[in-house]
Amino acid sequence: MPDVASVPPYRAHLRCFRGCPGQFSVYEVIYSCPACGGLLEVQHDVDALRARSAADWRQLLERRAGTSSFPYGSGVWGMREWVMPDLQDEHVVSMYEGNTNLFRAERLGRAIGLPDLWVKLCGNSHTGSFKDLGMTVLVSVVKQMMASGGSPVRAVAAASTGDTSAALAAYAAAAGIPSIIFLPSGKVSTAQLIQPVANGAYVLALDTDFDGCMRIVKEITQDNSLYLANSMNSVRIEGQKTVAIEIVRQFDWEVPDWIVIPVGNLGNISALYKGLKLLQDLGIIHKLPRLVAAQAGKANPFYLSFCNGFRQKVAVQASRTLASAIQIGDPVSYEKAVQAVTASNGLVEAVSEHELANAAARADLTGMYTCPHTGVALAALFNLVERGTIARSDQVVVISTAHGLKFTSFKVGYHEGKLAEVESDLANPPIYLPADLQVVKETIARKLQL
Numbered sequence: 001m002p003d004v005a006s007v008p009p010y011r012a013h014l015r016c017f018r019g020c021p022g023q024f025s026v027y028e029v030i031y032s033c034p035a036c037g038g039l040l041e042v043q044h045d046v047d048a049l050r051a052r053s054a055a056d057w058r059q060l061l062e063r064r065a066g067t068s069s070f071p072y073g074s075g076v077w078g079m080r081e082w083v084m085p086d087l088q089d090e091h092v093v094s095m096y097e098g099n100t101n102l103f104r105a106e107r108l109g110r111a112i113g114l115p116d117l118w119v120k121l122c123g124n125s126h127t128g129s130f131k132d133l134g135m136t137v138l139v140s141v142v143k144q145m146m147a148s149g150g151s152p153v154r155a156v157a158a159a160s161t162g163d164t165s166a167a168l169a170a171y172a173a174a175a176g177i178p179s180i181i182f183l184p185s186g187k188v189s190t191a192q193l194i195q196p197v198a199n200g201a202y203v204l205a206l207d208t209d210f211d212g213c214m215r216i217v218k219e220i221t222q223d224n225s226l227y228l229a230n231s232m233n234s235v236r237i238e239g240q241k242t243v244a245i246e247i248v249r250q251f252d253w254e255v256p257d258w259i260v261i262p263v264g265n266l267g268n269i270s271a272l273y274k275g276l277k278l279l280q281d282l283g284i285i286h287k288l289p290r291l292v293a294a295q296a297g298k299a300n301p302f303y304l305s306f307c308n309g310f311r312q313k314v315a316v317q318a319s320r321t322l323a324s325a326i327q328i329g330d331p332v333s334y335e336k337a338v339q340a341v342t343a344s345n346g347l348v349e350a351v352s353e354h355e356l357a358n359a360a361a362r363a364d365l366t367g368m369y370t371c372p373h374t375g376v377a378l379a380a381l382f383n384l385v386e387r388g389t390i391a392r393s394d395q396v397v398v399i400s401t402a403h404g405l406k407f408t409s410f411k412v413g414y415h416e417g418k419l420a421e422v423e424s425d426l427a428n429p430p431i432y433l434p435a436d437l438q439v440v441k442e443t444i445a446r447k448l449q450l
């Protein structure tokens with residue numbers, strides 16, 4: 001079988017998601033449609049891609065997965081023809097992201113009466129969240145722009161609830177490109193704050209919330225010397241969509257019945273759908289999983305929109321939630337997410353602080369180490385199984401979006417019983433004892449009920 005190097009390069013460009021005429025280069029500084037102001041998306045030449053058979057594509061991806069030949073060993077760049085086909089090797093900024101474990105959640109699944117449960121551990125990645133998948137693409141595109149000469153771009157910038165900035169700072173540092181980060185002061189975890197600091201980004205902690213940071217960064221990046229790395233930048237979606245393709249590959253090219261994903265700005269669920277749709281267009285899969293968008297009740301605009309039948313977009317002032325990375329009141333990728341949910345016959349769920357914290361703790365007791373956002377997705381899953389919406393025989397994948405190690409104070413607070421609006425049903429605090437053999441023996445006997 002000839003490798004792709006021997007076929008003409010595929011093409012991709014930006015166009016309006018709502019279908020206004022016109023197309024733009026991926027290497028142009030443009031974030032929204034000049035005609036209607038709506039989101040852009042990267043459009044691939046699907047007809048050209050279809051010239052290669054489904055079986056050939058499957059084989060090609062399998063052959064590359066996890067190898068060390070640059071850049072194909074990256075879970076993202078192993079699919080480069082579907083991601084950013086004309087990006088040159090010397091501009092790829094990769095830390096071999098992707099290829100994350102699809103965790104067989106056997107004990108948790110059995111406990112909730114859902115034997116075929118899997119958790120996609122996207123947080124097992126360079127900076128600890130799925131944001132790496134998008135940032136490798138964005139920073140590579142910027143590197144190619146800057147190398148071409150004539151580009152006004154001098155640095156990259158993003159407003160963030162914590163994980164976007166960690167990923168941007170790391171990839172920018174790897175590329176030697178300056179980065180500027182806008183964080184809502186006091187609203188991200190210590191780990192998330194210190195990650196971009198350590199990577200040399202200019203970190204501006206603003207006295208506002210995420211939506212307030214977003215307004216400022218949008219204004220600042222009007223001047224094209226700063227390239228905007230937020231999820232309204234649709235280039236990131238191309239990397240993030242690989243997670244859907246990777247899941248399908250890990251199931252030997254079969255699709256699960258459901259995928260449950262925690263959502264905030266709604267970029268990731270849009271990406272999930274875009275990856276699945278591409279597989280369908282290429283004849284590699286023949287049905288879609290139903291997508292469940294899970295929100296924290298404290299920041300639930302998408303849930304409210306779903307409840308009104310998506311007749312209109314709802315924006316709210318997001319309240320403080322333990323799931324801080326999805327504390328977003330006015331989601332940017334709303335229209336794309338509506339398509340994802342509608343076209344997949346999916347739905348939206350919202351959960352309480354109590355539910356998300358206890359769901360995370362329950363998963364941890366089966367060997368995982370879940371972040372609060374994964375807790376949101378798990379709690380939504382528990383509710384849907386309980387209500388019978390998800391059948392016990394269904395195969396379900398939960399997207400775990402970040403590593404629990406980034407959220408230590410969430411874990412400590414839970415096990416100390418100190419989280420607001422949460423009863424820590426599964427608290428397991430350390431036991432402080434004198435260094436006395438007898439006391440230690442008695443305590444162990446009591447715990448193990450010997």
Ligand SMILES: *Cc1c(COP(=O)(O)O)cnc(C)c1O
Pocket residue numbers: 129131163164231262263264265266267268269325326371373401402
């Ligand atoms: C960014 C993020 C999300 C939400 O993704 P969106 O694309 O904003 O919907 C969920 N969980 C974690 C840990 C994140 O960092």
Ligand SMILES: [Zn+2]
Pocket residue numbers: 016017018019020033034035036037038
């Ligand atoms: Zn338009």
